[in-house]
Amino acid sequence: MGDAPKPRLNAVWHRAHRMPTNPTLEQRIRWHLAHRDACACRPIPAKLLAIMKDRKLV
Template structure:
């Protein structure tokens, strides 16, 4: 993740990390957007 990452970059990074590893919690301020992104990426 870049040093001064945008909110969109942070959400994307946390979504990718959660999908691949899940070793750390998603910050509460980003959690709703990360969950929404993860759900939109799920295959039916």
């Protein structure tokens, strides 16, 4: 993990929702949508966010 002074990491959620090793785009989208609601440790990557906006998911 990084060394941010106050990581807002929901460790319980992360343990229950592991990103697959080689996630498909769909898996990444679903993971980040769920992650956004559960944890604030990192933002949705810009490229992925653009795809999600195209799909009107965000």
